[in-house]
Amino acid sequence: MLTYHKIFKATNNLSICLSNPEPIAACNDEFLLRLTEAKNKGELHEAKVSILKDFQTIYAFDVTDAEFPEPVGHFSKKQGEDGFLQEKREFVKKRILLQDVWFYLGNTFGEYHVYKINTEGSLPVIEGKRLAINYREIYCKALEDYVETIRNGNKHAIAASFILPALIEQSLGMTLQNRMLRKCMAEVKELSEEESKLLTPFHGESHIFYGSEEYIMGKVYKLFVRKGVLKDSPDNEIILTGSSRRKRRTLGGLISSRYAKEEMLPEYYELMKDIFIKLNIRNCIMHGLGESFDYLDRGIAAIMFQLLWDISGGEVFQAEV
Structure with a gap:
């Protein structure tokens, strides 16, 4: 029933x-x-x-x-x-x-x-590129805590609960950025030699694109807007470059963006919105807003782990054309 x-x-x-x-x-x-x-x-x-x-x-x-x-x-x-x-x-x-x-x-x-x-x-191990912050090491810490919690029959996955929202934000932001970049690169035409050189490092079938968001991605964003393949908007600028004129990338901002809604499967989009916007789970965990609910409960960590794995595996998103 x-x-x-x-x-x-x-x-x-x-x-x-x-x-x-x-x-x-x-x-x-x-x-x-x-x-x-x-x-x-x-x-x-x-x-x-x-x-x-x-x-x-x-x-x-x-x-x-x-x-x-x-x-x-x-x-x-x-x-x-x-x-x-x-x-x-x-x-x-x-x-x-x-x-x-x-x-x-x-x-x-x-x-x-x-x-x-x-x-x-x-449980799944995510292979991540080592940036200034070693996200793979952080992920392994969260996974170790979660598995230990399960095996010991404990109620709380404390370390995992604090770590997972940041990992989800990083994974979702990077994936949305890459999808936007690939789509725009497929549509942009009539590039000058200098413009072509700007995009050369990003060519590849299943490439994860890392770079200086403030400089490289800022120039790429302006190119796409100038060529008419991307609308100039704060949401698009944040996704591609990490910041806009008024604000920086946040998990709530990513989920609330029109681009995320278009790219994600509706079932996953609604869950992300429920967890991180309506319930504001991240703030409840970080600021101890748990007088009437135990936000460090292992069940909440289980949902966040599943979301992280499905984002990393591409299951959260619409099939790319």
Whole structure:
């Protein structure tokens, strides 16, 4: 059963708990079965996308159907079209989203990672180029912490929780930059000798393009805009160069960009938006905003690891034409 009537209740420490979670176990078992029975990468990708799609169905149902205790605190008096206080309604929606994310995706991906360790002995290792910051070393630290947490049966993946948002930002930013660069290079025509030399280092089939964003990518951005293959906008400038006239690249900015929405599969885009914008998980972890929810829970780390692996493997994105 994909959806059912949920009853949320408040606890003495102001947190929210689900009083009737039992049906979720059967749903998660079915989700896990989709992952473990996949015979190849294509089937596994389809299984993950189907789970994310079903999750959105579950959340949309819970927002309108679930029983939720009356929130305590001061809320803006501004009312929506339905007569309810907008700020209070948004608060309730976020709390339900947080619970659903943890109950469904956190548990499903967490159990899948346990299955991978038990059957294959390890989890994916990402090979990254060594830049000024050695991201591969940082990734290995996060993975080591996560695997140790699983094997010891611990609840918290502390190091992984703090590290993963930065790795996701770096991986997503680099991949979006490379996709934009390749598309523009395929479309740009009638280059002078000097312009051709500027793009020469970037030619290659499956190349990861690293360079001085402030200088090299800034010149490339101006070239693409001048040739009419890229619109001059703060979002595009941030993705290609790392900064714009008004702001620098951030994870939230990347996800909110029009280009990211166009390039990412809608199921993954919605999950990224839910996790890092609506729930603002990164800030909650970094600034300890966890009075009513344990943001260092291993389930949250499981979701972020799965996102990182799928970004690195290209599964998050639309097929390139």
